[in-house]
Amino acid sequence: MYKVHIGVEIHCSLRTKTKMFSSALVTQNQDPNTSLDIIDLALPGYLPTINKKAVEYGILVCDALHCTIDPVLRFDRKNYAYPDLPKGFQITQQFYPLGKNGYIMIEGQKIGIERVHLEEDTAKMIHHSQSTLLDFNRCGTPLLEIVSTAQIHSVDQACAYVKSLQQKLIYLGVTQGRMDKGQLRCDVNVSLSQNPSQLGNKVELKNLNSISHIRQALDYEIQRQTLLLDQHKKIEMQTRRFDEKTKTTILLRKKETQKDYRYFPEPNLPIIHLDKSWIREIIARRPHDPKEILDILKKQGIDEKEAQSLLTQKDLTDFYFAVIKYTERNRDVLHLLLNDVRNQMKSHAISLPDIDPRRFAWIVDQKEENFSTNRIRQWILALLNGESVETQIQKAKEEQPHVNRIEEWIRQVCDANQQSIDDYRQGKKRALSYLVGQVLKVSRGQADPALVQKKLQERLNQEKEEAE
Secondary structure, eight states: OOEEEEEEEEEEEOOOSBOSSSSOBOOSSOOTTOSOOTTTTTOTTOOOOOOHHHHHHHHHHHHHTTOEEOSEEOOEEEEOOOTTOTTSEEEEOSSSOSEEEEEEEETTEEEEEEEEEEEEOOOEEEEOSSOEEEETTSTTOEEEEEEEOSOBOSHHHHHHHHHHHHHHHHHHTSOOOOGGGTSEEEEEEEEEESSTTSOOOOEEEEEEOSHHHHHHHHHHHHHHHHHHHHTTOOOOOEEEEEETTTTEEEEEEEOSSOOOOOOEEOTTSOOEEOOHHHHHHHHHTOOOOHHHHHHHHHHTTOOHHHHHHHHTOHHHHHHHHHHTTSOSOHHHHHHHIIIIIHHHHHHSOOOGGGSOHHHHHHHHGGGGGTOOHHHHHHHHHHHHTTOOHHHHHHHHHHHSOOHHHHHHHHHHHHHHOHHHHHHHHTTOHHHHHHHHHHHHHHTTTOSOHHHHHHHHHHHHHHHHHHHO
16 A cells, blocks of 8 residues: 655746736737737847736735745746747746745645745747747746645545635636636646655656546556556656546656756846735735635525535626625525526626626515516526616516405415315425415416415414414
8 A cells, every 4th residue: 555645736827917027918819929028039138027916916825825925026047948938048936935835725634835936937839740839929927836745645635626726816816727728737746655754756747737637647647656666666757748538647758867957046137125014915905715705605694515606606706795785685696696697607608797786686686576586587687688677677566466466365265275274284285385376376377476375374374373
């Protein structure tokens, strides 16, 4: 039996307007090589400048991960030659990371965060059979690298760690966090050993771009290393990639010696002393993270399963809190969002920021005017489709029978069905359904079933209390 040790390195693309050290715009879908700067291309005679917003985002993440924040901002050069790196070096933070010695709680266990540091991204390489193309739009994009300790000991825990960290980063607003778009990239280090307190030789799995790929790659790699150890063979330090077709890991290169990147302090960037009051100001503005939001939802009477379902989509969560500022019917809002609105978003191109939360809340509050849940749903869908809901509701109010008429129909049915009333009082639930059906029959379908049931229960319970 071998102890599994897993460490995770996550590269997060920060949601800034411009690049880490130049004024070029950060873009997603621009034509290749249209969003770049002379600094990104390493043309001589120009000096980099630090993106202040990227530093702010880094501080937010460090605080959310309980890291010690270094008030002295310093950068270093990582020297290596590769086609996607025109300068021949990457500006990073090797010696003095922005944050260190943090942690994140995963399934009740504290997973250590070794370091959080800022750096710049490389260009994108597009490989063809006879050539390789370079797109420098990505070159210089701000990255935040988050490195865990090797305190993860199962595949499930590794996947939970990445999912939890991804969700936390999205809710902090520092990234869109799409793994399929390369906004969150993951390298995993895995080693097996017979001694739980010692690490075995490390194998690095590069550029895993989905949770399912992380799971499949780790499953295979743990199986591969286990087989080698069972055969008394040595695990070589390697870098491997995951093959989606075969669901296996494939050797990229061996790590017999540690590559010498010749790190040294970046001479073109000054050492900056961050004002502690500025750091405190940034931390004070930090949005709630998912765990904090979950606690808030529980206090509002939302059960954990529904709350977790809401938290899977930040836009839904933000809209939920925007709507409940204007209505006290938070559970009705939640159910509409989790069902009707979410389904509509999947099938139609709907942007929640375009929907007025006050109008949404006003429609939900029409329940107090004795309109059914189905009517509310119809009006919400009409709102999402840009229809004039106010006119529809006004017309419905004019057509709606007065509550007194419903109570009159209930009185008629109760007078004619004493046996069913007795059955209900004896705990026979079908009796209530029968009485509701009789009221609907008397009203010729005009009465709302939910309202009829509510009024019937109120009447029968009141009569029971008076009889006692």
